[in-house]
Amino acid sequence: MTDTRLRRRRVLALTAAGVLGVFAVLPHPLEHLAQFFGTGVLIAIAAAAGTVFAPRVGLVTTIIDAALSRQPFAARARSNAALAVGVGVAVALAIVALDVVVFAPLVPETRTVAARPLWTGALAALYGGLSEETLWRYGAVSFLAWLFTRVVRGPTAYWAAIVVASVVFGLAHLPATDALVPLTPVVVTRTMILVGLAGVAFGWLYWRRGLEAAMIAHGAAALIVHVTAPAIGI
Numbered sequence: 001m002t003d004t005r006l007r008r009r010r011v012l013a014l015t016a017a018g019v020l021g022v023f024a025v026l027p028h029p030l031e032h033l034a035q036f037f038g039t040g041v042l043i044a045i046a047a048a049a050g051t052v053f054a055p056r057v058g059l060v061t062t063i064i065d066a067a068l069s070r071q072p073f074a075a076r077a078r079s080n081a082a083l084a085v086g087v088g089v090a091v092a093l094a095i096v097a098l099d100v101v102v103f104a105p106l107v108p109e110t111r112t113v114a115a116r117p118l119w120t121g122a123l124a125a126l127y128g129g130l131s132e133e134t135l136w137r138y139g140a141v142s143f144l145a146w147l148f149t150r151v152v153r154g155p156t157a158y159w160a161a162i163v164v165a166s167v168v169f170g171l172a173h174l175p176a177t178d179a180l181v182p183l184t185p186v187v188v189t190r191t192m193i194l195v196g197l198a199g200v201a202f203g204w205l206y207w208r209r210g211l212e213a214a215m216i217a218h219g220a221a222a223l224i225v226h227v228t229a230p231a232i233g234i
Contacts, residue, residue, distance in 0.1 A: 004055075005107065006065060006068060006069060007051050009063060009068045010047070010051055010061060010068060011044070011048050011051050013015070013064065013068060013155070014043075014047035014061075014134050014138065015040070015044045015047045015134075015227070017022060017130040017131075017133070017134065017152055018040070018043035018044075018046075018047065018130050018131040018134040019040045019043060019130075019131075019135070019232055020037060020126070020130060021126050021128075021129070021130035021131035022039045022040060022127065022131050023036070023071045023182050024123040024124075024125040024126045025120075025123050025124055025129055031110035040130070042135060042165045043134050043135060045132060045136065045139065045226070046106040046134050046136075046138060047134055047137025047139065049138075049139045049142060049143050050134070050139050050142040050211075052136065052141075053142040053143045053146040054142040054211075055229060056143065056146050057145040057157075057158075058147050059141070059142050059145065059151055059206060059207065059210075059211075060210045060211070061210060061211045062076060062212070063076055063080065063210065063212040064076050064211065064212060074217070076141075078211040080174040080209050080210065080212055080216065081213075081216055083205075083209060083213060084205060084209070084212075084213040084214070084216035084217040084220065085216060085217070085220045086211075087201055087202075087217045088213040088216065088217035088218065088219070088220030088224075089207055089220060089221070090201075090219040090226065091197065091198050091201045091202075091217065092220070092221040092222075092223075092225050092228075092229075093224070094197060094223035095194050095197065095198065095221070095225055096196075096224070096229050096234055098193070098194060099190070099194060100234060103186070103194075106186045106190075107184075107186060107187055107190060108181055108184060109181075110185070112201055117159065118227050118230060118231055119227075120227075121222070121223065121225075121226030121227035121230065122223065122227060123224045124222050124226045125218075125219045125220075125222035125226065125227070126216045126219070128219060128221075128222040129215045129216065129218045129219030129222065130215065132169075132218065133202065133206075133211065133214050133215045133218050135207040136165050136166075136168075136169045136199065136202075137165070137202055137203055137214045138206070138211050139164045140159050140161075140165040140168065140169075141162055141203050141206060141207070143162035144160070144161035144164055145157055145158050145207075147161075147196075147199070148160045148161050157218060158207050161203070162200055162203030162204060162207065163200065163203075164203075165191070165199060165203060166195075166196045166198075166199025166200050166203060167196060167199075169195055169196070169199040170191055170192040170193075170195040170196045170199065173191050173195045174188065174191055175190050182212070197209070198218070198221060201217065202217055202218050205217050215220045
């Protein structure tokens with residue numbers, strides 16, 4: 001398969017996966033058509049940006065490319081999955097612990113919303129692993145890493161890209177947080193720290209092991225935060 005054809009397939013595959021994740025979390029997609037379409041466009045732009053900039057800074061989608069090229073990838077996938085799940089579990093435990101011990105006593109009472117069944121948490125994991133990782137790691141980190149390597153060399157450029165993308169990642173969660181609880185300084189700090197922590201961990205995985213590892217870790221963390229923790233009353 002030619003490089004051009006592979007790049008085209010990668011953009012289409014990541015866009016389709018990201019749109020699937022968006023579809024999974026919108027309760028009535030036809031009633032939120034503008035939001036669905038807008039997010040889909042952003043995902044497509046991120047997939048295209050990642051395809052352009054990631055190879056320039058050594059960031060990879062090895063397993064995705066192997067699958068699209070019909071090459072063996074099972075051994076690499078197993079190796080990445082073990083580390084990714086471990087990082088995802090560690091991130092989730094850190095988020096839950098910080099939320100319960102540090103922030104819960106300080107956060108104002110949440111607004112009244114209808115309780116959601118636990119299976120919707122699994123859909124949130126799909127959205128996080130596919131849609132958000134395409135947007136924030138493949139799109140944002142790839143572009144920022146390329147941008148920062150124009151100024152500095154070595155790991156500093158990658159860490160700067162990961163941190164900046166994680167800050168914006170946290171800011172992007174504030175509207176959803178505002179729907180649940182008033183955005184007091186404590187709530188904003190909580191969101192930025194918890195989401196930023198996850199963003200840095202997933203960004204590091206993307207840098208060191210590829211996009212697929214970041215996707216798996218994000219999905220694993222979301223399952224614990226949105227399914228396991230509520231199921232046991234946390």
